[in-house]
Amino acid sequence: xxxxxxxxxxxxxxxxxxxxxxxxxxxxxxxxxxxxxxxxxxxxxxxxxxxxxxxxxxxxxxxxxxxxxxxxxxxxxxxxxxxxxxxxxxxxxxxxxxxxxxxxxxxxxxxxxxxxxxxxxxxxxxxxxxxxxxxxxxxxxxxxxxxxxxxxxxxxxxxxxxxxxxxxxxxxxxxxxxxxxxxxxxxxxxxxxxxxxxxxxxxxxxxxxxxxxxxxxxxxxxxxxxxxxxxxxxxxxxxxxxxxxxxxxxxxxxxxxxxxxxxxxxxxxxxxxxxxxxxxxxxxxxxxxxxxxxxxxxxxxxxxxxxxxxxxxxxxxxxxxxxxxxxxxxxxxxxxxxxxxxxxxxxxxxxxxxxxxxxxxxxxxxxxxxxxxxxxxxxxxxxxxxxxxxxxxxxxxxxxxxxxxxxxxxxxxxxxxxxxxxxxxxxxxxxxxxxx
Ligand code: AMP
Numbered sequence: 001x002x003x004x005x006x007x008x009x010x011x012x013x014x015x016x017x018x019x020x021x022x023x024x025x026x027x028x029x030x031x032x033x034x035x036x037x038x039x040x041x042x043x044x045x046x047x048x049x050x051x052x053x054x055x056x057x058x059x060x061x062x063x064x065x066x067x068x069x070x071x072x073x074x075x076x077x078x079x080x081x082x083x084x085x086x087x088x089x090x091x092x093x094x095x096x097x098x099x100x101x102x103x104x105x106x107x108x109x110x111x112x113x114x115x116x117x118x119x120x121x122x123x124x125x126x127x128x129x130x131x132x133x134x135x136x137x138x139x140x141x142x143x144x145x146x147x148x149x150x151x152x153x154x155x156x157x158x159x160x161x162x163x164x165x166x167x168x169x170x171x172x173x174x175x176x177x178x179x180x181x182x183x184x185x186x187x188x189x190x191x192x193x194x195x196x197x198x199x200x201x202x203x204x205x206x207x208x209x210x211x212x213x214x215x216x217x218x219x220x221x222x223x224x225x226x227x228x229x230x231x232x233x234x235x236x237x238x239x240x241x242x243x244x245x246x247x248x249x250x251x252x253x254x255x256x257x258x259x260x261x262x263x264x265x266x267x268x269x270x271x272x273x274x275x276x277x278x279x280x281x282x283x284x285x286x287x288x289x290x291x292x293x294x295x296x297x298x299x300x301x302x303x304x305x306x307x308x309x310x311x312x313x314x315x316x317x318x319x320x321x322x323x324x325x326x327x328x329x330x331x332x333x334x335x336x337x338x339x340x341x342x343x344x345x346x347x348x349x350x351x352x353x354x355x356x357x358x359x360x361x362x363x364x365x366x367x368x369x370x371x372x373x374x375x376x377x378x379x380x381x382x383x384x385x386x387x388x389x390x391x392x393x394x395x396x397x398x399x400x401x402x403x404x405x406x407x408x409x410x411x412x413x414x415x416x417x418x419x420x421x422x423x424x425x426x427x428x429x430x431x432x433x434x435x436x
Contacts, residue, residue, distance in 0.1 A: 016042045019071050021127035026067075029123070035060035036236040041210075042068050044232045050209045052224050053234040054216060057360035061212050062120045062182070069104050069178050070121070073153055074128050100131065100151030101175035105203075107159055107196070109186040110330060111136040111307060112314075117182060118156040130154060137161040138307045145170035159187065159195035166202055176203050179227075184213040185220055185353065190330070193223070200227065214360065215353045215389075246359050246369045250383065252396045252404050255376035258346060259287070261402045262374060263294045265344075266324065273317070275335065276326045276344040277358050284326040287346060291324055298324035302331045329354050335361055345373040352385040377410040 012033035013026050034042065037055045044051050045068035055061040106121075108114045118134040125132065132154035135144045141164060148155075148171045155162075155171075165171050179200075181187065187196065209228050213220055224231065253261050266274060276298075278284045284300040291298035299313045299322045314335065316322040327335070329349055343362045349355055362369025375383055375396060387393050398404070 012039075017046065018042070018067055019074060021074075022067055022070060022124060025124055025126050031063070035064070037061050037234065038064045038067070040234045040236070041065065044234070045069070045208070045210060046071060048208060050211075050228040050231040051234055052211045052228055052231040053236075054214070055212055055234070055236055056214050057183075057357060058362075059236055062117055063124065065106075065180050065182075065210050065212065066117075066121050066124050069154070069180075070125050070128060070130060072178075073103055073130055100153055102152060102155045102171060102173055103175055104154040104178040104180070105162075105173060105176055106154070106156045106180040106182055107162070107187065107199070108156065108182045109158065109190050109192065111138065111158060112310070112331065112335065113183060114156050114158050115311075121154055121156065125154075132156065135161050135165060137164075141165070141168070141170075159192045159199060163195050163198055166199070173199075173202050174204060176207055179203060179207055179209045181209075181211045181213070181227075184211050184223065185215045185217070186357070188219050188223065189351070189353075193219075196223070214356055246362060246371050248359065248371045248373070248394055250373045250375050250394050250396045251399055251402070252375050252377075253399070253402050254404050254408065255378065257402055257404075258374045258376070259290055259294075261399065262344060262346065263291065263296065264399075264402070265372065266291075266296055271342050272323060273320065273340055274324045274342045274344060275340060275361055276324055276346050277349070278326055278328065279347045279349065281328055283347070284328055288324070288326040291326070296324055297322050298326055301325050301327040303328065305331075329358065341369055343369065343371045345371070348373060348375065348379045348382040348386065350382065352382070352389040355386045356389065377404065
């Protein structure tokens with residue numbers, strides 16, 4: 001690309017005063033314009049402000065915090081090198097490299113998201129000398145401790161494993177300058193409040209804190225008040241709203257006809273890459289097996305799979321070797337596939353906010369996406385809750401041949417009281433598998 005084309009391609013980002021080595025990477029990645037969250041967050045972070053941002057997955061929020069952090073971390077590193085050179089009594093050929101300390105920490109609720117965020121840092125920092133590392137549970141802690149001992153500037157971590165490292169003394173966070181909470185709502189939902197408190201106690205009080213969340217509720221405001229200093233509030237689009245590029249369809253269908261309907265939709269629409277959500281791991285396994293039996297290559301994706309198995313399954317899905325991924329909510333949190341066009345709610349989630357997260361897997365960075373919900377009458381109350389969160393109605397449609405049988409009686413889920421399912425969902429989130 002010519003120099004002129006280079007700067008033209010980066011026009012939008014150039015006005016955000018990012019370093020040339022970052023702009024160069026963005027050009028190579030084909031990012032020509034910053035997304036709305038990037039336009040608002042990057043200058044605020046560069047100016048040293050704390051931020052509290054309401055941003056959905058797919059909005060480009062990872063670059064919104066990683067680019068300015070990389071920008072700010074690069075300068076002191078260069079100065080430190082120069083200082084070493086000047087202060088060194090030994091000749092410059094025996095220059096001792098600056099001792100690295102963790103200066104930026106990104107906390108994520110799940111391993112998948114941690115992997116994804118770390119991947120972004122590596123990608124954007126390609127032309128800098130900054131080193132990043134990743135720590136999450138389910139894999140050897142010793143190997144991670146060795147990497148930390150070698151020195152890193154940026155650490156991406158899940159809270160449980162980070163605390164394990166802090167307790168073992170394999171790292172110090174005393175030099176921390178940037179603390180990022182990514183998908184903070186999910187972190188609280190998963191019961192990480194105590195871990196967060198324990199981690200924050202070990203951090204310097206003077207630091208910049210950036211909090212990103214798709215949804216906001218009282219507990220999140222509580223957390224932000226204790227952690228952020230006079231934050232700049234950033235909202236892109238409607239709070240808790242699904243990305244506008246996502247078309248949302250709801251098919252009313254009997255629960256025992258869902259498999260036939262989804263098979264029909266995939267086959268007749270020739271859908272090639274479909275992410276289906278189920279509420280339970282067992283159901284995900286069963287559905288993946290049934291789809292495969294019906295001739296549609298499918299794999300389950302949930303927390304019972306080893307980390308290695310999850311990465312392998314995800315890669316086959318990304319590569320198009322597996323047509324359908326049947327995932328549970330927690331496992332799917334970090335899935336980032338830019339061209340994913342179809343997300344299916346085989347069952348609606350118990351937590352309405354999870355609907356926003358689920359469908360946010362498609363329509364990423366402005367791409368078009370379709371979110372299909374298969375709604376049985378037992379789950380109608382869950383749709384009502386989704387509509388409250390979205391603040392809009394999602395009209396139901398019937399597909400010829402799959403019309404629900406309204407003469408059938410259905411189990412009413414309100415037996416245990418209007419909010420019984422909410423209580424069950426909370427219990428599950430707290431006791432469930434977490435990003436350790
Ligand atoms: P995120 O919301 O951070 O998960 O980002 C969603 C996707 O958008 C990722 O695949 C990014 O690589 C991509 N992305 C982020 N910013 C931009 C941009 N300014 N232009 C094009 N793609 C972007």
